[in-house]
Amino acid sequence: MSSIKAPRSPKRRAQTRERIPKIGFVSLGCPKALVDSERILTTLRAEGYEVAPTYEKADLVVVNTCGFIDAAVDESLQTIGEALERNGKVIVTGCLGARPQRILERHPRVLKVTGPQSYAEVISAVHEHLPPRHDPFLDLVPPQGVRLTPRHYAYLKISEGCNNKCSFCIIPALRGGLASRRIDEVLREAERLSAAGVRELLVISQDTSAYGADIRYAPAAWRGEEYRTRFIDLARGLGTLGIWIRLHYVYPYPHVDEVIPLMAQRRVLPYLDIPFQHGSPSVLKRMRRPAHSEDVLRRIAAWRERCPDLTLRSTFIVGFPGETESEFEELLDWLDEAQLDRVGCFKYSPVEGAAANALHGHVPPEVQEDRYARLMERAAAISAQRLARRIGTRMRVLVDAVGEGGAVARSEADAPEIDGTVRIAAAEGLRPGDWAEVEILSSDIYDLHARLDAAVATSPTPR
Ligand code: SF4
Secondary structure (H helix, E strand, C coil): CCCCCCCCCHHHHHHHHHCCCEEEEEECCCHHHHHHHHHHHHHHHHCCCEECCCCCCCCEEEEEECCCCHHHHHHHHHHHHHHHHHCCCEEEEEHHHHCHHHHHHHCCCCCEECCCCCHHHHHHHHHHHCCCCCCCCCCCCCCCCCCCCCCCEEEEECEECCCCCCCCCCHHHHHCCCEECCHHHHHHHHHHHHHCCCCEEEEECCCHHHCCHHHCCCEEEECCEEEECCHHHHHHHHCCCCCEEEECCCCCCHHHHHHHHHHHCCCCCCEEECCCECCCHHHHHHHCCCCCCCCHHHHHHHHHHHCCCCEEEEEEEECCCCCCHHHHHHHHHHHHHHCCCEEEEEECCCCCCCHHHHCCCCCCHHHHHHHHHHHHHHHHHHHHHHHHCCCCCEEEEEEEEEECCEEEEECCCCCCCCCCCEEECCCCCCCCCCEEEEEEEEECCCCEEEEEEEEECCCCCCC
16 A cells, blocks of 8 residues: 655754754865765765755764875874864765874874775764654755766766875875776766766776776676777776766776777867876886886877867876986976976975985985975966867867856866866856867966857767
8 A cells, every 4th residue: 555645844844954963065076086085975964964055064073084295194184173173073085094092192082983985884873873863855856966066067976996006196095906896886977976966077086097907907888899908908998888988097908099089070079187296207117107117208299190179188297316416407408398288296294104315415405495486386387388289279168167257167178176267258158067168269278268259059079
């Protein structure tokens, strides 16, 4: 026998909302940590918890920390202190959580510390300190889960951990070895996100080019076709969705060449985010970087020949232990030849537990500062020159935000948060998440300025 539930009165609804347990959530660090946060929040929302917008409105706060470099550790510790002061009930998770003594020494009042990817532990700690209250009217979660990014783009995490041993990094110690998600699971998630209105997927991991190596490139079926759990099949599968697919954290191994034709056909965006970190072979060797012996400049030239619109983004570390002036100049020369479109730079700082700490020749801070400024100046000049070539061209952009001064959008060449933007002064009728056709009028160091031609409804790539 079936029964129909009577609608609840406004008073009952108000009472129910009163007792909904509310979680405050702070997510620090990289997009990988953001995806972990989304998973935890999705589970909590499915269990009937609500997300509170402020510390004061929450019954309990979860802080997802970053422990990558010392500055990130400081930020994490400060945030935990702030959450304790303004709320009082705090659970800590994430990379810094792998070193609980570091947290507990400074903040002994935290309720629980868990490490990275400890979803189940975080959830059970929340249950212990703030039990869930079941309400079938409020426990509904959208099928694509809870996302912390705007509706029109989403991060797609394909694996956890890393098998590399870069000497400045402790992520493998914190997060463990490479653990890839099977390709059918990843493609199904991508399909759900696309169906929910996501127009751009950003593929992330610690090493996207190594995807599937740990599970021997396991085969699986999706939409009636066989795919293997490997980089090129992932690009091929995602390329059928008809939305923007952006690949991050790819290393320049020979098999990456195979994705370039898919980029030339716009199945995936002609964009590669490759953290090169340096241009001097001797420094790269001391860093123990993956693919450090590859002839990267030759490879970049070959990629550009096959796909002239390819955008290359990278990050670099200056002042790595033992870096001499001539090794640094080698890096500058390398940049001149590589002509990267987007460049980020860090000054080396030691991380507790990293092998590089034991290297000789730590570079004084004032030398690091000087090299940082010189590298950024060189990169800015290259960026400005490359952007100026776009003046007069037409392109399709994705609108991120619309305000009084117009719209902020991104082209194929711009990843959210880290790259430049396309600014549209008169953006009548545009909304965040819209595609638009624009004509580029001018450029500066990192951004383009455009005139709106038309808002467009269709997807940018063939399905
Ligand atoms: S590739 Fe290197 S820097 Fe990146 S997570 Fe792995 S060990 Fe760390």
